[in-house]
Amino acid sequence: xxxxxxxxxxSSVGDAERMKRVAKRVLERKQxxxxxxxVVSAMGDTTDDLIDLSKQIVVGTPSTREMDMLLTTGEQIxxxxxxxAIQSIGGDAVSFTGWQAGMRTEAVHGKARITDIQPKRVLxxxxxxxxxxxxGFQGMTDDGEITTLGRGGSDTTAxxxxxxxxxxxxxxxTDVDGVYxxxxxxxxxxxxxxxxxxxxxxxxxxxxxAVLHPRAVEYAxxxxxxxxxxxxxxxxEGTHVKEEAVMEQGIVVRxxxxxxxxxxxxxxxxxxxxxxxxxxxxxxxxxxxDVDIIVQGxxxxxxxxxxxxxxxxxxxxxLVILRRIQPEVGFNDIQSQSGLVKVxxxxxxxxxxPGVAATMFAAIxxxxxSINTVSTSEIRVSCIIESEKLADxxxxxxTAFGLDTTEQAFVGGPSERR
Amino acid sequence: xxxxxxxxxxSSVGDAERMKRVAKRVLERKQxxxxxxxVVSAMGDTTDDLIDLSKQIVVGTPSTREMDMLLTTGEQIxxxxxxxAIQSIGGDAVSFTGWQAGMRTEAVHGKARITDIQPKRVLxxxxxxxxxxxxGFQGMTDDGEITTLGRGGSDTTAxxxxxxxxxxxxxxxTDVDGVYxxxxxxxxxxxxxxxxxxxxxxxxxxxxxAVLHPRAVEYAxxxxxxxxxxxxxxxxEGTHVKEEAVMEQGIVVRxxxxxxxxxxxxxxxxxxxxxxxxxxxxxxxxxxxDVDIIVQGxxxxxxxxxxxxxxxxxxxxxLVILRRIQPEVGFNDIQSQSGLVKVxxxxxxxxxxPGVAATMFAAIxxxxxSINTVSTSEIRVSCIIESEKLADxxxxxxTAFGLDTTEQAFVGGPSERR
Numbered sequence: 001x002x003x004x005x006x007x008x009x010x011s012s013v014g015d016a017e018r019m020k021r022v023a024k025r026v027l028e029r030k031q032x033x034x035x036x037x038x039v040v041s042a043m044g045d046t047t048d049d050l051i052d053l054s055k056q057i058v059v060g061t062p063s064t065r066e067m068d069m070l071l072t073t074g075e076q077i078x079x080x081x082x083x084x085a086i087q088s089i090g091g092d093a094v095s096f097t098g099w100q101a102g103m104r105t106e107a108v109h110g111k112a113r114i115t116d117i118q119p120k121r122v123l124x125x126x127x128x129x130x131x132x133x134x135x136g137f138q139g140m141t142d143d144g145e146i147t148t149l150g151r152g153g154s155d156t157t158a159x160x161x162x163x164x165x166x167x168x169x170x171x172x173x174t175d176v177d178g179v180y181x182x183x184x185x186x187x188x189x190x191x192x193x194x195x196x197x198x199x200x201x202x203x204x205x206x207x208x209x210a211v212l213h214p215r216a217v218e219y220a221x222x223x224x225x226x227x228x229x230x231x232x233x234x235x236x237e238g239t240h241v242k243e244e245a246v247m248e249q250g251i252v253v254r255x256x257x258x259x260x261x262x263x264x265x266x267x268x269x270x271x272x273x274x275x276x277x278x279x280x281x282x283x284x285x286x287x288x289x290d291v292d293i294i295v296q297g298x299x300x301x302x303x304x305x306x307x308x309x310x311x312x313x314x315x316x317x318x319l320v321i322l323r324r325i326q327p328e329v330g331f332n333d334i335q336s337q338s339g340l341v342k343v344x345x346x347x348x349x350x351x352x353x354p355g356v357a358a359t360m361f362a363a364i365x366x367x368x369x370s371i372n373t374v375s376t377s378e379i380r381v382s383c384i385i386e387s388e389k390l391a392d393x394x395x396x397x398x399t400a401f402g403l404d405t406t407e408q409a410f411v412g413g414p415s416e417r418r
Numbered sequence: 419x420x421x422x423x424x425x426x427x428x429s430s431v432g433d434a435e436r437m438k439r440v441a442k443r444v445l446e447r448k449q450x451x452x453x454x455x456x457v458v459s460a461m462g463d464t465t466d467d468l469i470d471l472s473k474q475i476v477v478g479t480p481s482t483r484e485m486d487m488l489l490t491t492g493e494q495i496x497x498x499x500x501x502x503a504i505q506s507i508g509g510d511a512v513s514f515t516g517w518q519a520g521m522r523t524e525a526v527h528g529k530a531r532i533t534d535i536q537p538k539r540v541l542x543x544x545x546x547x548x549x550x551x552x553x554g555f556q557g558m559t560d561d562g563e564i565t566t567l568g569r570g571g572s573d574t575t576a577x578x579x580x581x582x583x584x585x586x587x588x589x590x591x592t593d594v595d596g597v598y599x600x601x602x603x604x605x606x607x608x609x610x611x612x613x614x615x616x617x618x619x620x621x622x623x624x625x626x627x628a629v630l631h632p633r634a635v636e637y638a639x640x641x642x643x644x645x646x647x648x649x650x651x652x653x654x655e656g657t658h659v660k661e662e663a664v665m666e667q668g669i670v671v672r673x674x675x676x677x678x679x680x681x682x683x684x685x686x687x688x689x690x691x692x693x694x695x696x697x698x699x700x701x702x703x704x705x706x707x708d709v710d711i712i713v714q715g716x717x718x719x720x721x722x723x724x725x726x727x728x729x730x731x732x733x734x735x736x737l738v739i740l741r742r743i744q745p746e747v748g749f750n751d752i753q754s755q756s757g758l759v760k761v762x763x764x765x766x767x768x769x770x771x772p773g774v775a776a777t778m779f780a781a782i783x784x785x786x787x788s789i790n791t792v793s794t795s796e797i798r799v800s801c802i803i804e805s806e807k808l809a810d811x812x813x814x815x816x817t818a819f820g821l822d823t824t825e826q827a828f829v830g831g832p833s834e835r836r
Binding site: 016057060062067072073083085087121146 | 471474475487494497499501
């Protein structure tokens with residue numbers, strides 16, 4: 001008998017029919033002899049509908065405390081309905097809000113982090129052989145304020161709860177049936193991975209693979225929670241995410257990720273004095289501009305050039321900040337380029353396989369695409385390239401690293417994230 | 419500086435525009451120098467929409483615990499939006515769910531009674547000069563279960579909270595601008611009452627005057643909470659509900675209430691033995707058939723006839739129960755009549771004015787209407803009559819007791835109850 005946490009996102013419970021299907025799925029898992037805790041997100045468009053309602057009433061930005069009060073109703077509706085749905089097909093279920101399930105968070109609204117979990121009520125209900133339904137994405141501060149966990153919230157709720165109750169497995173049900181070697185919408189011969197390590201998953205998640213939120217993966221790694229990513233629509237075996245993932249024979253790259261809408265900014269002629277770079281990136285961070293790859297060239301004549309990449313949506317904001325601090329930092333010029341993409345290869349096997357980066361560069365060059373910027377980690381190589389040939393590049397890399405398969409990928413509805 | 423509880427029902431906050439109007443109204447009250455606590459219901463159709471959603475998922479009756487979990491989101495949405503709306507026009511507001519406001523209830527779902535109020539957070543927020551918004555209709559058990567108060571819930575929340583925080587006044591905002599001498603839709607010359615006593619209001623509320631729930635009036639009487647019923651759409655002075663209401667010169671009847679869809683059941687030839695009536699009405703009560711007026715005639719030849727009235731919607735159910743117990747109780751026959759109405763006159767002045775009932779009977783007889791059944795209390799006389807001439811009867815009584823006025827009544831949208 002295993003103790004399992006099952007997490008269903010918003011599109012899995014998007015309407016009454018899907019909610020009933022999830023109820024059936026949960027009851028089956030229970031009837032197989034498992035003890036089940038289910039974490040569920042708000043139904044489909046509920047969150048967007050609530051945000052729209054707030055916009056009809058408030059011009060500008062509403063208080064984050066009241067937004068949390070508003071948005072947490074979405075998950076509360078889901079847990080009540082899922083509990084009813086399970087009861088109506090003969091299961092014994094009970095629902096808990098975040099605060100009832102003991103999810104304590106820091107006193108921040110809109111993006112609180114979990115500080116502690118006191119899952120007494122969850123454990124008591126499990127002892128009574130009940131299926132426990134918990135609202136994702138939400139918690140309570142020590143002062144009894146309702147909070148939300150921000151992006152990736154329901155994944156994080158599931159993983160954190162799995163750690164707190166020492167679950168054997170945390171199953172993330174989503175609209176794809178696992179983690180793929182790359183986006184199956186781009187590469188038809190993408191391979192579903194049987195296993196992937198926490199570190200690899202973290203790189204893939206950070207690089208835009210939407211199946212799991214990086215924060216949840218980090219939490220899982222830190223607490224050694226075994227994850228499975230699987231489809232809520234099929235019974236296909238999913239992808240296991242764990243500490244040590246077995247590499248298939250002859251394969252060093254686990255997956256290929258790509259990220260559109262990348263821009264690059266170059267700051268030319270930064271005077272070579274201590275603290276100049278800190279000033280530049282401190283000013284950007286202070287206004288929440290998220291910088292990705294930073295490249296610092298050599299120093300020539302007491303001056304250096306620095307480049308960095310960022311999401312294109314932040315480009316305008318970054319340029320305004322840079323122009324403001326230009327007199328103080330004393331650089332000569334700012335150049336920028338948008339319409340770029342980032343393509344990355346990820347695999348724990350790279351560490352012991354020299355030449356992986358060279359293979360990547362060669363595959364890209366053969367398509368006549370020039371590489372703008374490169375960044376590497378122990379298990380990842382990322383290249384910034386111009387965007388027109390992105391799909392071709394991903395396909396070429398997929399083939400070059402021996403990832404092509406003949407299996408047909410299952411791809412469901414729109415990706416879900418919360 | 420007064421401490422005021424303001425209660426707004428579902429139709430007062432039915433959409434974004436109305437919500438903004440309520441926000442303005444609340445802020446005005448605050449700027450007049452009052453400390454304000456606002457109790458609010460779910461927006462317009464929210465509750466019905468949530469019930470519909472549950473019906474798409476569950477066939478039959480869902481668990482009352484999960485229904486409470488589901489329905490309490492309606493008020494939570496309202497408090498968040500109202501708080502935002504007040505903030506956006508410059509007020510300092512904070513919202514609390516029922517459990518955050520300290521509304522403790524018995525451990526019953528769907529119709530819990532308030533057992534205790536621990537309004538520490540409400541008082542703290544008032545001390546910080548905030549406008550406090552509290553979700554009506556909901557509370558929490560000692561075990562941390564979310565409950566609802568059932569019918570009249572938000573009125574009761576407002577009155578109970580007013581008592582707990584020792585408010586100077588509890589204002590019930592509704593879609594009519596006060597309590598009328600009778601339904602202004604039936605009698606155009608209905609008179610808005612300046613004052614009405616708790617007991618009178620209780621009789622009127624029980625008799626179907628929809629402006630205030632009887633349970634809230636009882637709670638107000640018990641705790642001596644001064645109420646004002648007023649319109650959320652106009653600034654007209656409302657009706658004060660208090661212990662001693664001043665009667666206008668020469669008026670003994672405060673108001674006239676009517677209730678449609680009444681049926682009458684007669685049980686003929688009940689053997690005269692102790693306990694027979696208890697058996698009959700015990701069986702009806704056990705299946706939640708609400709009996710109104712009971713008339714027991716004299717005993718003839720060891721047998722008696724008993725009649726009672728009830729809502730027509732319960733008639734079929736009552737007849738089934740009576741037929742089932744007929745062999746055991748041993749009466750001869752059951753007769754029933756539907757299509758009746760109840761018309762009542764209410765006024766504390768009746769006690770010291772003999773002849774009020776006679777005036778009522780005469781006014782009804784003059785219209786050629788025969789009186790089927792009569793019931794009286796110290797401050798009320800009710801007559802059951804056939805329904806065709808109800809409006810004429812109410813108008814005749816209104817004139818006979820000197821209640822006609824020349825003022826035009828304000829009547830808003832559909833009546834709100836929750």
